[in-house]
Amino acid sequence: MSNTGINQVVWSAKQQEFVQKWRELGVAWGIPPAMAAIHGLLMTQEHPMVTDEVMSLLSLSRGSAHTQLQALVEWGLVYPVKTLGSRQVRYVAERDSWQMMSCIARQRKKRELDPLLELDAWKRSWASKTDGLEASAVLDKTLDGVLAQASAVDGVLGRLLAEDERWWEQWLLRGLRRN
Amino acid sequence: MSNTGINQVVWSAKQQEFVQKWRELGVAWGIPPAMAAIHGLLMTQEHPMVTDEVMSLLSLSRGSAHTQLQALVEWGLVYPVKTLGSRQVRYVAERDSWQMMSCIARQRKKRELDPLLELDAWKRSWASKTDGLEASAVLDKTLDGVLAQASAVDGVLGRLLAEDERWWEQWLLRGLRRN
DNA sequence: GAATACTTTCATTTTAAATTGAAATTATGT
DNA sequence: ACATAATTTCAATTTAAAATGAAAGTATTC
Numbered sequence: 148m149s150n151t152g153i154n155q156v157v158w159s160a161k162q163q164e165f166v167q168k169w170r171e172l173g174v175a176w177g178i179p180p181a182m183a184a185i186h187g188l189l190m191t192q193e194h195p196m197v198t199d200e201v202m203s204l205l206s207l208s209r210g211s212a213h214t215q216l217q218a219l220v221e222w223g224l225v226y227p228v229k230t231l232g233s234r235q236v237r238y239v240a241e242r243d244s245w246q247m248m249s250c251i252a253r254q255r256k257k258r259e260l261d262p263l264l265e266l267d268a269w270k271r272s273w274a275s276k277t278d279g280l281e282a283s284a285v286l287d288k289t290l291d292g293v294l295a296q297a298s299a300v301d302g303v304l305g306r307l308l309a310e311d312e313r314w315w316e317q318w319l320l321r322g323l324r325r326n
Numbered sequence: 327m328s329n330t331g332i333n334q335v336v337w338s339a340k341q342q343e344f345v346q347k348w349r350e351l352g353v354a355w356g357i358p359p360a361m362a363a364i365h366g367l368l369m370t371q372e373h374p375m376v377t378d379e380v381m382s383l384l385s386l387s388r389g390s391a392h393t394q395l396q397a398l399v400e401w402g403l404v405y406p407v408k409t410l411g412s413r414q415v416r417y418v419a420e421r422d423s424w425q426m427m428s429c430i431a432r433q434r435k436k437r438e439l440d441p442l443l444e445l446d447a448w449k450r451s452w453a454s455k456t457d458g459l460e461a462s463a464v465l466d467k468t469l470d471g472v473l474a475q476a477s478a479v480d481g482v483l484g485r486l487l488a489e490d491e492r493w494w495e496q497w498l499l500r501g502l503r504r505n
Numbered sequence: 506g507a508a509t510a511c512t513t514t515c516a517t518t519t520t521a522a523a524t525t526g527a528a529a530t531t532a533t534g535t
Numbered sequence: 536a537c538a539t540a541a542t543t544t545c546a547a548t549t550t551a552a553a554a555t556g557a558a559a560g561t562a563t564t565c
Contacts, residue, residue, distance in 0.1 A: 175438050208554060233510085236511085259354050292424065358522080411534085415542080
């Protein structure tokens with residue numbers, strides 16, 4: 148039985164343009180091009196897709212398609228759907244934009260914010276030993292400020308991502324109209 | 327006259343560790359290693375530094391040291407200080423952590439958020455032409471959500487970065503304690 | 506329990522980004 | 536104007552990340 152054609156795959160000029168843009172955006176966000184492109188493609192597709200369809204529409208190798216699909220599933224941006232009576236797996240993108248952005252934010256927090264917060268422990272580990280004589284008061288001061296801000300952001304982000312509700316919509320709007 | 331030694335350069339184990347960590351952090355944030363390292367180094371230094379000092383402490387080529395120092399100045403993270411009676415330029419890092427983080431946020435907004443916001447114009451440019459027949463209602467719906475969120479973030483970020491005041495500290499804290 | 510259909514892995518290659526270093530340029534002091 | 540001391544540029548190289556593709560692995564069906 149053929150893989151393609153169970154559900155019609157639509158691949159219009161608009162969709163192709165979108166995928167191209169999503170890929171570029173992905174690169175700017177530090178996301179592997181193939182990963183962003185696959186995500187973009189699945190965002191445009193009504194129905195779950197099979198690896199071979201992804202491969203051929205985006206001209207990707209099997210290895211890359213597979214690896215990036217896994218990563219997308221790992222991130223929670225894409226769901227694997229098992230086809231009954233077959234080993235074949237199909238993939239659909241998360242449709243809810245809030246869920247989608249949450250997934251991305253969570254990953255970025257892990258990659259970017261958490262390592263920054265770890266500097267606090269590092270700083271404390273040096274607190275006792277007097278390095279030379281007051282080796283860098285300048286650093287300590289700036290770093291304290293940075294860490295304070297980082298943990299404020301961490302707190303807000305934590306709340307934001309923990310909730311399913313969207314109290315943040317109100318909260319953001321309140322931020323918009325000053326104070 | 328020798329370049330080094332006008333102001334004593336301090337380069338302790340703690341500082342070296344910090345620079346190493348700052349470099350890694352920079353890489354996670356999509357910043358060139360040399361740029362992050364230089365920034366880290368200048369954050370630890372009491373006094374403005376000359377290109378040759380940066381080069382030798384970090385084992386960088388002149389080209390790289392120069393280019394990345396320019397970038398740091400461009401971003402507003404580092405200030406060039408002209409030495410009187412000499413063509414020599416020295417560099418100091420911005421000390422205020424809020425200013426520092428603002429600079430970074432501004433650059434990231436430019437690189438990451440603005441291109442996302444441009445998708446709105448793109449979407450509208452396709453609004454009229456009916457691509458096939460309802461080519462991708464799925465995409466349109468998710469994309470609308472994403473763009474709404476993006477512009478909310480843009481609004482808040484815009485305010486945050488425009489101000490010199492720190493009303494946001496209160497605002498972030500309020501975000502922390504729910505509602 | 507083969508044979509088939511699909512998935513997974515991973516050593517090698519490709520690609521894009523960052524770095525190098527030496528030559529060209531420009532400013533400064535004599 | 537000259538020599539010197541610094542900065543700036545950029546073609547060539549290096550590096551790290553991502554992509555490839557073929558081989559190995561694993562379910563599923565007959």
